[in-house]
Amino acid sequence: xxxxxxxxxxxxxxxxxxxxxxxxxxxxxxxxxxxxxxxxxxxxxxxxxxxxxxxxxxxxxxxxxxxxxxxxxxxxxxxxxxxxxxxxxxxxxxxxxxxxxxxxxxxxxxxxxxxxxxxxxxxxxxxxxxxxxxxxxxxxxxxxxxxxxxxxxxxxxxxxxxxxxxxx
Amino acid sequence: xxxxxxxxxxxxxxxxxxxxxxxxxxxxxxxxxxxxxxxxxxxxxxxxxxxxxxxxxxxxxxxxxxxxxxxxxxxxxxxxxxxxxxxxxxxxxxxxxxxxxxxxxxxxxxxxxxxxxxxxxxxxxxxxxxxxxxxxxxxxxxxxxxxxxxxx
Numbered sequence: 001x002x003x004x005x006x007x008x009x010x011x012x013x014x015x016x017x018x019x020x021x022x023x024x025x026x027x028x029x030x031x032x033x034x035x036x037x038x039x040x041x042x043x044x045x046x047x048x049x050x051x052x053x054x055x056x057x058x059x060x061x062x063x064x065x066x067x068x069x070x071x072x073x074x075x076x077x078x079x080x081x082x083x084x085x086x087x088x089x090x091x092x093x094x095x096x097x098x099x100x101x102x103x104x105x106x107x108x109x110x111x112x113x114x115x116x117x118x119x120x121x122x123x124x125x126x127x128x129x130x131x132x133x134x135x136x137x138x139x140x141x142x143x144x145x146x147x148x149x150x151x152x153x154x155x156x157x158x159x160x161x162x163x164x165x166x167x168x
Numbered sequence: 169x170x171x172x173x174x175x176x177x178x179x180x181x182x183x184x185x186x187x188x189x190x191x192x193x194x195x196x197x198x199x200x201x202x203x204x205x206x207x208x209x210x211x212x213x214x215x216x217x218x219x220x221x222x223x224x225x226x227x228x229x230x231x232x233x234x235x236x237x238x239x240x241x242x243x244x245x246x247x248x249x250x251x252x253x254x255x256x257x258x259x260x261x262x263x264x265x266x267x268x269x270x271x272x273x274x275x276x277x278x279x280x281x282x283x284x285x286x287x288x289x290x291x292x293x294x295x296x297x298x299x300x301x302x303x304x305x306x307x308x309x310x311x312x313x314x315x316x317x318x319x320x
Contacts, residue, residue: 017200024230042230042261049232053199065200124206125199126236128269135268 007090015056015082015101017065023086024048030088031095036158043136044095044156048086050129051099051152055084059103059150063123093158097137100151106144113142179208189218193228197235206238210245219251226257235262236269243274254278 009030013019024045031044056062060082087098106112112119113134118127134140137154144150178184181192189212194201212218221242225231243253253275258266266272 017198020198020200021196038260042264045230046232046265049198049230053232053234057199064203124237124241125202126233126240126269128233128236132233132265132268 004092005090009088011086011088012083015060015062015084015103016079017053017056017062019065019084020049020052020056023052023084027086027088027097031090031158034090034093034158040156040158044097047133047136047154047156048097048099050132051097051154052084052086053125054129054152055099055101055103055150057123057125058119059084059101059105061104095156095158097154097156098151099154100149102149105146105148105150106142107146109142109144181205182208182212184212184216184218187218188220188222189213189216190222190224192224192226193235193238195227195229197228197231197238199232199234202234202238206241209238209242213242213245213249213251217249218246220254221246221251222254222256224256225259225262228262229259231262231265233265233269236265236271239266239271239275240269243271252276 007030011023011026013023027048028041028045031041036044060080062080062082066079082101082103085098085100087100089096111117113130115131116127118125130140130142133152133154137156139153139155141153142150143153181194183190183192189209191205191209193205197205209221213221223239223242228235239253239255246253255262255266255275255277258277263272263277266275266277
């Protein structure tokens with residue numbers, strides 16, 4: 001039986017796509033001492049990636065970062081200033097993640113959470129962001145006010161056994 | 169917006185074999201990396217008029233919904249032109265994402281290791297044409313088998 005522990009971290013970074021990879025890897029590294037399974041790590045990385053990407057492209061409208069992969073050219077689009085803040089709390093075997101932005105917010109959260117719904121079809125993302133967060137985490141809450149920003153709260157119990165066990 | 173293609177060299181990760189576009193995706197397919205791959209694949213579909221698109225996930229260890237968008241967008245375009253999308257060398261993580269998004273029902277997920285799951289020949293640009301000649305592509309059978317078993 002693991003002794004009940006509490007561990008907390010906060011991360012704040014610029015809302016540019018270059019940081020999407022950094023954000024999910026940082027959260028994954030934060031939980032690594034609990035010896036999570038590969039599935040749990042993949043779940044957390046995907047969920048964090050979805051939430052952070054939403055903040056960057058929808059919250060702050062930063063579609064491109066600095067220098068896209070392989071392109072080596074300066075972004076032709078202006079980078080809007082803004083920060084994404086990740087707050088993680090590990091309590092026992094429970095991971096609590098809060099991903100907050102001060103971007104433009106979501107008009108209709110319920111609608112935004114519908115699978116395949118997107119306000120930016122031209123970006124050709126899949127509209128599956130919230131669906132993935134819901135599927136990969138145990139609990140998901142979205143709090144948003146237009147003009148003020150969005151806060152996504154997710155929970156996951158680690159070591160609870162993976163739902164994918166035996167599937168492959 | 170659209171990148172101008174100069175010269176005859178293919179972009180890194182892009183290859184046309186038997187008029188099929190083979191796209192080797194990067195280690196992490198997220199929003200940051202996805203855009204340029206979609207744009208370039210579209211160039212081959214629209215300008216080069218390739219028949220089919222094959223996404224090779226050999227190097228890919230992470231994919232999120234932006235990656236699904238890359239495949240879905242290309243699927244929409246190529247299927248309008250009568251072509252198909254194939255996915256090869258997808259690992260467990262990528263397969264879960266494909267399954268969860270329902271993409272595995274739209275595109276052909278080709279088993280990387282047919283048979284015993286070990287040592288099978290991995291699909292490559294060269295042997296894909298023989299795979300595609302077959303009417304039925306080996307899909308993700310394990311899930312269907314598991315679902316059937318669960319219903320009993």
